[in-house]
Amino acid sequence: MTLLFILGVALLLLAIVLVGVAVGPTSATGGISRSLAVLQAMTDAPKELTRDLDKPFADRVLEPLQARALAIGRRLSGADTVERTRHKLDLAGNPSGMTVDRVISGKVLLAVLGLLFGVVIALVLGLSGPIRIVVVLGGLVVGFLVPNFFLYQKTYERSERMVRELPDAIDLLTISVESGLGFDAAVQQVARNTEGPLSDEFSRLLREMQIGMGRAEALRAMSTRTSVPDVQTFVGAMVQADSFGIPIAQVLRVQSRELRVKRRQRAEEKAQQVPVKMTVPLIFCILPCLFIAVMGPAAISLMDTFK
Numbered sequence: 001m002t003l004l005f006i007l008g009v010a011l012l013l014l015a016i017v018l019v020g021v022a023v024g025p026t027s028a029t030g031g032i033s034r035s036l037a038v039l040q041a042m043t044d045a046p047k048e049l050t051r052d053l054d055k056p057f058a059d060r061v062l063e064p065l066q067a068r069a070l071a072i073g074r075r076l077s078g079a080d081t082v083e084r085t086r087h088k089l090d091l092a093g094n095p096s097g098m099t100v101d102r103v104i105s106g107k108v109l110l111a112v113l114g115l116l117f118g119v120v121i122a123l124v125l126g127l128s129g130p131i132r133i134v135v136v137l138g139g140l141v142v143g144f145l146v147p148n149f150f151l152y153q154k155t156y157e158r159s160e161r162m163v164r165e166l167p168d169a170i171d172l173l174t175i176s177v178e179s180g181l182g183f184d185a186a187v188q189q190v191a192r193n194t195e196g197p198l199s200d201e202f203s204r205l206l207r208e209m210q211i212g213m214g215r216a217e218a219l220r221a222m223s224t225r226t227s228v229p230d231v232q233t234f235v236g237a238m239v240q241a242d243s244f245g246i247p248i249a250q251v252l253r254v255q256s257r258e259l260r261v262k263r264r265q266r267a268e269e270k271a272q273q274v275p276v277k278m279t280v281p282l283i284f285c286i287l288p289c290l291f292i293a294v295m296g297p298a299a300i301s302l303m304d305t306f307k
Helices: 002-023 025-044 047-054 057-076 081-091 100-125 129-178 183-193 197-210 215-224 229-244 248-306
Strands: none
Touching: 057 100, 081 100, 081 129, 100 129, 129 183, 129 197, 129 229, 129 248, 183 197, 197 215, 215 229, 229 248
């Protein structure tokens, strides 16, 4: 193998030398001159022509690709796609780096990648005609729906966390109001002393009220940005209290009590689900091992007896 490699390298060098001799020194000098001329032309070129070469790869390639994918995605989507995507982003908490345009263009790019992946899988596995079409179309559909799955998972995690944090936040809000603070100052205390998606929503509520939005309108906007029924119930109670002039401390006390009851009921519900969830591993994992340990010696004894 080493001898063959050395022989190949020698033949390659010999071919290069022969080509150089055949072309002649004049052509080599002309090639060098042309290369120097090209470099000089690029050096002396106006900045408008070389500006694109100085940009990073993301600006030169990725952004135009994303723009084309965005144009295709908007043509394929409905008229209300932008609003629905923006609402999904609000429910998911507006993950960092994700915008409506990026979600739409990401669907198109991931659909293309899913299509290519399906073609590769079909060719590697040697699938037949109908199955190959199903695999390719499945990769296309899955790639197109990946951003929706991601936003759904983010929305679910955010909603579960808000459900856990809401009773404590309402308790702190109730204590702050009963101690003499106004509703806006109490909300500021909750946003400052807590963390998580609920704290972010309260902070956004304060910012919207500071820029001139009414309290009821800001609360309704907060309700539309969440998919948690408890938060929507709390917002509805606050809006009614603000509209009818009911003392906020009393409403908060009732809301806090109801949320504590709901939390206890959810804990009891999950506790009641434990025996049902344990049935499957009990039947398929524990009982077979138990039968082997108990009935195994008896079966061996019976086999020896009948022999």
